[in-house]
Amino acid sequence: MIWHEAEFIGQKAESLTTRKFWFKLKSEEPIPYSAGQFFTFDLPLGPKRADRWRSYTVANAYDGSNLIELCISYKKGGLASEYFFETINKGEIVKCKGPDGAFTLPTTTAKNLVFICTGTGIAPFRAMLQHIEAAKLEYPSIHLVFGCRKEKDMLYFEEIEDWAGYIPNFKASICLSRETKLPSPQKNIQYYSGYIHQAYLQTSNIPKGETVYMICGWNQIIDEVVVHLVQELKIDRKQIRFELFG
Ligand SMILES: Cc1cc2nc3c(=O)[nH]c(=O)nc-3n(C[C@H](O)[C@H](O)[C@H](O)COP(=O)(O)OP(=O)(O)OC[C@H]3O[C@@H](n4cnc5c(N)ncnc54)[C@H](O)[C@@H]3O)c2cc1C
Secondary structure, eight states, rough: OOOEEEEEEEESSSSSSSEEEEEEEOOOOOOOOOTTTTEEEEEESSSHHHHHEEEEOSSSSSSSEEEEEEEEETTEEEEEHHHIIIITTTOEEEEEEEEEOOOOOOSSSSEEEEEEEEEEHHHHHHHHHHHHHHHOOSOOOOOEEEEEESSGOOOHHHHHHHHHHHHHTTTEEETTOOSSOOOOBTEEEEESSSSHHHHOOOOGOOOOSEEEEEEOOOHHHHHHHHHHHHTOOOOGGGHHHHHHHH
């Protein structure tokens, strides 16, 4: 198990309840990782490992700089949430281990990709899309389905607009569960009022050929999406991959 020291560099609000946090991994050597992988942090939160250890997916693609971005949502009373949002100071060093995880892009670019997420579940897909753009990878289609409550809760929206303009065959469906007045559609970006399921369940949306469905977020949403994909769209479970936050 390899532990690294990570220096807290800074933070920025991404929405009312979500912030981006930047850490520099302190190593002379590069610490490469694949888009979609995570690090587990040992936070100064008490004597028990269960209190201290929290995993976070890296939200940026590896660029050789050892700078990692985390996208973290605030949970009231959550030990790690309180630490990141209230306590941590610039320059503080925390220990982390990784990279870990196999929630990464398929090795072939021949498959359609459907990325399904809510809230900070967008983190691995943001890293993957940065990688796809930087490496100029071309997939037959990439459909990002992102859900949040209101327009002001959208994460990485300017980048979604960029991807919709620059990444070949990319489109985004943004589902706002508590918004009835929707933003106007933009090139390759469609808005929906309600939950995410409608966006990938529409039969006209199903890409032809082989598709990998990648889902990221909290257990309830992942369970619901898997049931819909298997029971309604008759998708083979082998085509479904997920990363569970908890
Ligand atoms: C592989 C992996 C990657 C992860 N990546 C991220 C990430 O990129 N960004 C991120 O914010 N979190 C991520 N998490 C979750 C993270 O590790 C913590 O669980 C989270 O920050 C809450 O920790 P806490 O101590 O504040 O709350 P705790 O008190 O530990 O929370 C306990 C429980 O509250 C629930 N919960 C907490 N926050 C939420 C939420 N926002 N929505 C719904 N239920 C919630 C969950 O059931 C959780 O198990 C990831 C988890 C794993 C396993």
